[in-house]
Each structure stands twice: as C-alpha cells, then as structure tokens.
Amino acid sequence: MYEPVIGLEIHLQVQTNSKMFCRCPNNCFEQKPNTYICPVCVGLPGALPVPNKFAFEQAIRLALALHCDITKETKFDRKNYFYPDLPKGYQITQFDTPLGTNGYVQIELEGDVKRFRIKRLHLEEDTAKSLHFEGKKTLIDFNKSGIPLIEIVTAPDFVDKKEVTSFAKRLRQIIRYIGISEGEMQKGQIRFELNMSLRTPEQAGSSVLPDYKIEVKNIGSISVLEKVIDFEYLRQKNLLENGKKIVSETRGLKNMTGETVFQRYKESSDDYRYFTEPDIPPIKISDDWINYCRKSLPILPAEKKYYYLQLGLENDQADFLVEEKNAGEWFDKLIITFFQGIQFEFRFVNESITEAKEILKNLPYNPIKESVKWFMGDVLGLMEKKSIKLEHLPINQQHVLDITNQVKNGKITGTIAKDILNDLFNSQFQGKTIDEIVLSQNLTLNNDMSAIEVWVTEAIEQNQDIVESCKKNPNAIKALVGKVMQLSKGKANPKMVEQAISDKIFINK
Ligand SMILES: [Zn+2]
Structure with missing residues (x-):
C-alpha cells in the first residue's frame, strides 16, 4: 500500500474591529466592493502600516493554545511578488521570526492519542479578492485586503484523511473557544492548503519523506479537503505505479469534487526576495505580556472533553458538547447547578473533578449522565422543531435536572416527562418548577x-x-x-x- 504523507497550511482570518495595519473596519463580508478601504490597504505610496495590537495578542493566545514557543523578538517582513490582488507588490508577513514555533495538537483517534506537530505560526495580511468574468475581464475588490491572517504550518505528520479531518475539526474548535473567529469556512474564515506526497509500499510506516511535494491551494471546506486527498492519492499512485517521476508543483481545485489541475511549478522562498519591513519596528514580547495572554485563555476542547468523560458522559456525548460550544456551555451550567444543590462548588479543574467523581459514585444513579440524555434528545429536539435559539430556551437547567430526577425516582413516567417538556416549550407553566407542575396537574405516578x-x-x-x-x-x-x-x-x-x-x-x- 502506498502511504500518504500530508502536511497542512492553514490560513485563518482574525476577528478584529479593524484590519491588520490600518483602521478600516474588518467586517466586509458581502459588503459593496471597495467600500472598506484606505490608502494603507490599497497600497498607495507613502501610506504607513501600524500593527493591530489586538490581532497580535490573538495570535499569541492561539500560539499558546497550540503549545508553541513564543518568539521573544519578532518582526514583520515583506514577501515580494506581483499579482493583481496585491496592490503594494508585496505582502507584509513574518518570515524568519514567526510568532510561534514547535507546537502541537493532541487528538484521540480510536483510543490512540496522537500528536501532530505545528512547525510555525505567524501573522500576516490577507490579499484582495479577484472577481473573474468568463475570460473577459477581472475586477478587484480591496475590502478583504489587509484583514489580519494567522498562518499555521504543520509538520508532514498525517498519514490518512481521518487524521487530517480530526485535526482540522479540533483546530476549528480551539479557534472558536479562544474567540479568534467563528471558524465559518463558507465565509472564507479558514482556508486550507494541502501538501501531499506518497511513500512507496516499502517505505510505508517509516518516516522517509518522498523527494517531491504536491501543493493544493485554497481549499475552503473539510469535505472538499477529504475529496482532494482521495483524488491526489489515486492520481499520484497511478503515476508512481507507471514508473513516472513526480515533480513538485502547485495545483488548484478544478471543482468541488476534489479534482485538481496543474497551476505552476513550486516557487522557493528565494523567489520572494524576503526582507525586513522597514516601516514597522521590531516587536519585543515580554514574559509579562505572554502571561497576560495565557491567563485570558479559556478551558480548551481537549481538556473539556476529558472532564466530561470523568463526569461519566459517553464519548459521543462529550464530543457533541465540545463541538457545539453553546450547547456545551448551557450544559456546563446544569453541572454547576447540580453541584450547587448539594453545596459543592464545582469548577472544571482537576481537584474539583476528583471530588465531584467521589460524590457521583455514592449516588444511586448519575444525574449528570441521565440529564445529558434529556438535554441532547428532547430539549435540543424541541428547540430545533420550534426554531428557538438556545439563549431563548423556555426552560432552565434546574428544569432538566428535576425532570431527570422525577423519572429516575419513579415519580413520573418518561412519557409524562416528555409532555411536560412539550408544554414548557409551548410557554405553559411559566415561572413554575417541575415539582409544582407535577403537583398542580396531578401527574404523579399512581403507586396504589x-x-x-x-x-x-x-x-x-x-x-x-x-x-x-x-x-x-x-x-x-x-x-x-x-x-x-x-x-x-x-x-x-x-x-x-x-x-x-x-x-x-x-x-x-
Ligand atoms: Zn485600510
């Protein structure tokens, strides 16, 4: 079997009020072309760039969340190339002093834990957008020009598409948790570049790197990413089996089926004539600044999942609550409410989890594990059916806990519990507790x-x-x-x- 060797480059737009080097607003998605521009982001002569401190801090936070070393003395550089969507003739980026290096993302794959290395993470500016009209003409929209971008480059550590997609999904979760971006791919907030080659059957399982690399640019969704991997696998395998030598090249997406087409032979970094950006002084990152950024990090997806599993949730329940951040936060409040009820202050930290597990062990059933079924099944089901947003739910965490307990204690049946939830969603019984509803409606099970x-x-x-x-x-x-x-x-x-x-x-x- 030929074995894929895959590395990723990820570009993600940072959510900020203003662009990377000017004060133009950074919310131009679907706005009128060329309305969010100024002399800096259209590259007029003499315009001077000023780095966006908030974007810089978001990049430090992400670098920390990805376990990177932070480069203490960093700077910006010019990457020179000519292209119509690059008005200055160069892109301001970071070349030899990337903000973060040597990081990793850890993922659980079918019981195994695997680390995928991050080689570097740096800040740069987005280019403008070219709009092509059927070979007749091309128009340029500069609204996107100068939006802050973080580029992440992984090591070639992936050997199949499952690893690639798990990584992409985890990275998107981390980005959402930190609040760098909503990670919406259809809005172009995250874009992938794939680097792929194949190890021969004799090399499979080793760490040998093939002597060529195929780059596929601008992949805008995880499903297309999967299709490109399938397509490239077959294409490259065919060439190798027929004794052809593959030369490194850049390929583009032909369409959404994952088919790729030749674009150009790969540039080396010499072609870009990198040099230090003379208009921006070097930037020193102090330990205090790093600590300030570190303290502002929330609990991250991998930790969160670990804690859910410790509290007794099933693997896919934990995955769901980690992926659906808002639903997860709603359910976290339920966990906290439950422990408050037994006078225990619960937090998502290790000592607290150890004590919580001890408490749960001594109960006849695990109310958190039982509640999550009601929450994920009936509550979210009704919410979807009635198109209600999570923040407008007509029920609270105590309702779900009480429903769970009433059913588990044999006071009401599951069917009646469903009826009560339904009524609550129809705005009946407002302001009443489950106990009050059960009593007033005479719903208690007949044990006579x-x-x-x-x-x-x-x-x-x-x-x-x-x-x-x-x-x-x-x-x-x-x-x-x-x-x-x-x-x-x-x-x-x-x-x-x-x-x-x-x-x-x-x-x-
Ligand atoms: Zn501007």
Whole structure:
C-alpha cells in the first residue's frame, strides 16, 4: 500500500474591529466592493502600516493554545511578488521570526492519542479578492485586503484523511473557544492548503519523506479537503505505479469534487526576495505580556472533553458538547447547578473533578449522565422543531435536572416527562418548577396497588387475545402494560403494572 504523507497550511482570518495595519473596519463580508478601504490597504505610496495590537495578542493566545514557543523578538517582513490582488507588490508577513514555533495538537483517534506537530505560526495580511468574468475581464475588490491572517504550518505528520479531518475539526474548535473567529469556512474564515506526497509500499510506516511535494491551494471546506486527498492519492499512485517521476508543483481545485489541475511549478522562498519591513519596528514580547495572554485563555476542547468523560458522559456525548460550544456551555451550567444543590462548588479543574467523581459514585444513579440524555434528545429536539435559539430556551437547567430526577425516582413516567417538556416549550407553566407542575396537574405516578389492580383486571378482560399470546411468549406482556397505561392515562407505575399482570396471568390464572 502506498502511504500518504500530508502536511497542512492553514490560513485563518482574525476577528478584529479593524484590519491588520490600518483602521478600516474588518467586517466586509458581502459588503459593496471597495467600500472598506484606505490608502494603507490599497497600497498607495507613502501610506504607513501600524500593527493591530489586538490581532497580535490573538495570535499569541492561539500560539499558546497550540503549545508553541513564543518568539521573544519578532518582526514583520515583506514577501515580494506581483499579482493583481496585491496592490503594494508585496505582502507584509513574518518570515524568519514567526510568532510561534514547535507546537502541537493532541487528538484521540480510536483510543490512540496522537500528536501532530505545528512547525510555525505567524501573522500576516490577507490579499484582495479577484472577481473573474468568463475570460473577459477581472475586477478587484480591496475590502478583504489587509484583514489580519494567522498562518499555521504543520509538520508532514498525517498519514490518512481521518487524521487530517480530526485535526482540522479540533483546530476549528480551539479557534472558536479562544474567540479568534467563528471558524465559518463558507465565509472564507479558514482556508486550507494541502501538501501531499506518497511513500512507496516499502517505505510505508517509516518516516522517509518522498523527494517531491504536491501543493493544493485554497481549499475552503473539510469535505472538499477529504475529496482532494482521495483524488491526489489515486492520481499520484497511478503515476508512481507507471514508473513516472513526480515533480513538485502547485495545483488548484478544478471543482468541488476534489479534482485538481496543474497551476505552476513550486516557487522557493528565494523567489520572494524576503526582507525586513522597514516601516514597522521590531516587536519585543515580554514574559509579562505572554502571561497576560495565557491567563485570558479559556478551558480548551481537549481538556473539556476529558472532564466530561470523568463526569461519566459517553464519548459521543462529550464530543457533541465540545463541538457545539453553546450547547456545551448551557450544559456546563446544569453541572454547576447540580453541584450547587448539594453545596459543592464545582469548577472544571482537576481537584474539583476528583471530588465531584467521589460524590457521583455514592449516588444511586448519575444525574449528570441521565440529564445529558434529556438535554441532547428532547430539549435540543424541541428547540430545533420550534426554531428557538438556545439563549431563548423556555426552560432552565434546574428544569432538566428535576425532570431527570422525577423519572429516575419513579415519580413520573418518561412519557409524562416528555409532555411536560412539550408544554414548557409551548410557554405553559411559566415561572413554575417541575415539582409544582407535577403537583398542580396531578401527574404523579399512581403507586396504589388496589387502583392498579382494577385497571389490570379491566385490561385483561378486554384483551383476551393478548393474554393468550402472553402464555406462549412472555414478552407480549409489554402490550398489556401498554393497555393499562392507556386506561390509567399514563399515571400507573409501569413496574407495578407489569408485576400485577404477571401475577394475574401466570400465578392466579
Ligand atoms: Zn485600510
């Protein structure tokens, strides 16, 4: 088997109020062309760039979150090339003093933990946008010119597309958690470049790097990224199997099916004639500044997932809550509310988790694990059905905890719990607790055996056919339980009903 050797370059737009080197607003998506521009970002002679401090700090924060070393003395450089979307004739970027180096992202893959190395992370400015009109003419929109960009370059550590997509998704989570960007690919906020070659079957599993590299630029979604990997794998494998030598080249996307086409042979860095940007003084990053940025980092996805698993959630529940950041934050409040109720201050830190686990161990059931099912199933389901946003939910964390407890303690049935949730979503019972609703609506399960026996007798009389099939197949008893639940309007305790029926059919006859 030929083995892919894959490295990624990721460009991500930093969400800021203004552009990287001027005061033009940075929110030009779908705005009228050339309305968010000034002499700096269209490269008029004499215009001077001033670096955006906030963008700089966001890059330091991301570098820290990716475990990079921070370069203490850094600077900007000019990368010279001529292209219509680059009005100055050069791009301001960082060449030999990238802000961050030697980082990594750690990912759990089918039980294995794997580290993917980050070679470098640096800041630069985005280019303008060329709009081509069917070979007739090209127009340029400079709104995007000068938007702050972070470029991340990984080591060629990926050997299949599962690793690549897991990495891309985790990186997007980290970016969202830190608040650098919403990570919306359809808006071009994250773009990927793929570097790919193949190890021969003899080289597979080794760390040998092939003597060529194919670069595919401007991939705007994770699904297209996967398709490009499939396409390139077959294309390169075919060439190698036919004894062809592959030369390093840059290829472009032909279409969204992942097919690529030749663009040009690769430039080396000599071609860009890099030199220090003379209009921006070098920048020193002090330890205090780094610590300030470090302190502002939130809990990150990998840690968050670890904590969810420690609290007893299933792997895919944890993955969901990590990926859907807002839903995760809503559920975090439920966890905190639960522990407040037993007078324990819960935080997502190790000592607190250890104590929390101890508390949960001594309970008859795990309320957090049980609540997440109600939250992810019914609550989010109703929310979607009724197109309600999470911040406008008509129920709170205590409601979900109470529903869970009432059902687990046999006070109400799951069906009634669903009805209550539905009513709450229809804005009934506003301001009431679950206990109050259950009491006022008289929804408590009927645990009175004499009342249950009346319903059971009635159900047996009316359904002799089911009784007969119960004698052949004891599982048919579920159908009779259903009949009793109907007669009791859902309020008979189903466990007691099942007991009463089996006593009647199998013992008393
Ligand atoms: Zn500007």
